[in-house]
Amino acid sequence: MSDAIAYGTIRALGEHYRQRRLSPVEVTKALLARIEKLDPALHAFVTLTPERALADARAAEEALRRGDDRPLLGIPVAHKDIYLTRGIRTTGGSALFADWVPDADATVVRRWTDAGTVMLGKLITHEFAFGLQFPGHRFPPARNPWNPAHVPGGSSSGSGAALAAGMVYGATGSDTGGSIRGPAAFCGVTGIKPTYGRASRAGVMTLSWTLDHTGPLARTVEDCAYLLTGMAGHDPADPASSTRPAEDYVAALGGSVRGLRVGVPRNYFFDECDADVVAAFEDALRVLEGLGADVRDVTVPAFDLSRSFLLILVAEAFAYHEHDLRTKPELYGDVLRERLMTGALVTGSEYVQAQRIRTRTCAEVAEVMRTVDVLATPTTPKPAASFAVMQNPDLAFPKSNMPPFNLTGQPTLAVPCGLSSTGLPLSLQLAGRAFEETTVLRLGHAYQQATDWHTRHPAV
Amino acid sequence: MADAPHPAPLTLDEVRARIAAAGLTIAENRIAMVHALLRDALAPLRRVDSRTIRALEPAVAFDATGPHLGARDE
Numbered sequence: 330m331s332d333a334i335a336y337g338t339i340r341a342l343g344e345h346y347r348q349r350r351l352s353p354v355e356v357t358k359a360l361l362a363r364i365e366k367l368d369p370a371l372h373a374f375v376t377l378t379p380e381r382a383l384a385d386a387r388a389a390e391e392a393l394r395r396g397d398d399r400p401l402l403g404i405p406v407a408h409k410d411i412y413l414t415r416g417i418r419t420t421g422g423s424a425l426f427a428d429w430v431p432d433a434d435a436t437v438v439r440r441w442t443d444a445g446t447v448m449l450g451k452l453i454t455h456e457f458a459f460g461l462q463f464p465g466h467r468f469p470p471a472r473n474p475w476n477p478a479h480v481p482g483g484s485s486s487g488s489g490a491a492l493a494a495g496m497v498y499g500a501t502g503s504d505t506g507g508s509i510r511g512p513a514a515f516c517g518v519t520g521i522k523p524t525y526g527r528a529s530r531a532g533v534m535t536l537s538w539t540l541d542h543t544g545p546l547a548r549t550v551e552d553c554a555y556l557l558t559g560m561a562g563h564d565p566a567d568p569a570s571s572t573r574p575a576e577d578y579v580a581a582l583g584g585s586v587r588g589l590r591v592g593v594p595r596n597y598f599f600d601e602c603d604a605d606v607v608a609a610f611e612d613a614l615r616v617l618e619g620l621g622a623d624v625r626d627v628t629v630p631a632f633d634l635s636r637s638f639l640l641i642l643v644a645e646a647f648a649y650h651e652h653d654l655r656t657k658p659e660l661y662g663d664v665l666r667e668r669l670m671t672g673a674l675v676t677g678s679e680y681v682q683a684q685r686i687r688t689r690t691c692a693e694v695a696e697v698m699r700t701v702d703v704l705a706t707p708t709t710p711k712p713a714a715s716f717a718v719m720q721n722p723d724l725a726f727p728k729s730n731m732p733p734f735n736l737t738g739q740p741t742l743a744v745p746c747g748l749s750s751t752g753l754p755l756s757l758q759l760a761g762r763a764f765e766e767t768t769v770l771r772l773g774h775a776y777q778q779a780t781d782w783h784t785r786h787p788a789v
Numbered sequence: 790m791a792d793a794p795h796p797a798p799l800t801l802d803e804v805r806a807r808i809a810a811a812g813l814t815i816a817e818n819r820i821a822m823v824h825a826l827l828r829d830a831l832a833p834l835r836r837v838d839s840r841t842i843r844a845l846e847p848a849v850a851f852d853a854t855g856p857h858l859g860a861r862d863e
Contacts, residue, residue: 634836637831667819723822726829726830
């Protein structure tokens, strides 16, 4: 299989299909062969579903012959293994669910299937979307295709790794404190955390009810727009789901970004940033200015209080896991178990105060978003860390630039914007107003039309 | 006052007391990590006087399109 096909875009693959230059079955077979070759070293997949994939591909071929022009028809994807899949085991990356086979699909899985995608399998996730697997775990963690000694980010670790290695065209992710944007950043791919309530969480294992978001990862902003269009929309099965109509996010791309106001919050996001990260970010700002954006500094003091998001996360996660943690703690991975138990140590008062800080953050951001259209920051303060660093059991929770936007629920996009001196990807984070996914996607797409960072791939 | 600023960081003894109160068993070699996680998460709360946070309750009900987006003054 040529790299051009392994690293193609959804639009280009669809054109190949419709002009009979490629067929879904041959692309699926080629990707399955590529996965078989590369995945033993990368561990992006926890379950491969070749029979299902070929059945989906044959159905897509039939549909193409009938003139079906749905954009996701025959597009090879895979799902983070906290998304429930009917008849296919869903592990959550945990020994607790190592052999569990759900009898229903998550809403997003069903929507992508109905849109004609080809499901290649299930992608490893950090255990229960929170804990990197340590040595000896039932499921090995995914490795970063740019440097397998480094983590691919988490918790959508397999999603980021599979995209960077050219194994899939799109993947589902979930994001409670950065789990879509982090793997996108560390693997040099693109990911969007849509607005809270924009994409359904029904049938997706919970980490934290008020912080969890679902969304897609892909290699380009345009591909994310196709995949988000295929998953967004009201779902009565998710109590947080918005009734606002979803949009055609692809149609919104391509417009001018001239005059778009981009705010840069200079507090919090630059703490502990590597020089490489800051330099790449400032370069990205110059590109945005060159496209006509009006870039200016803004101040959101409450961002400095963002670490309190952890109180909400661990308290809610403990509420979800309490029964199993108390009755079969040995089935949880080392360190994850104790991280989750930390939620039992948060007092009721502290949880409420953390939610009040969250409300203050939302109010301050809302004020700033009256003066700018998008906030821009580095997605992560540093490039991907090594396993040696991240599998240190004494490591608590490193400072992160992503949780502020889980607190506010804003749509937030991560796009590649450079490489570190060690050859690892760097990323630009763009956050818009609630339900204005089209604005961040349009800006991110314009950035990718002006740069080539999203076209760089690791030598796998 | 109960919700006055509490600048002192969380101590290891406080963590042990909270573990006992929760009725959990946490391995000794993980307590330092638990302490660090909780200390870092609590630090912002201990830096601010919660009485100064504008009254926007109930804060536990969260909606990304909620009234905060249109609220200029409270």
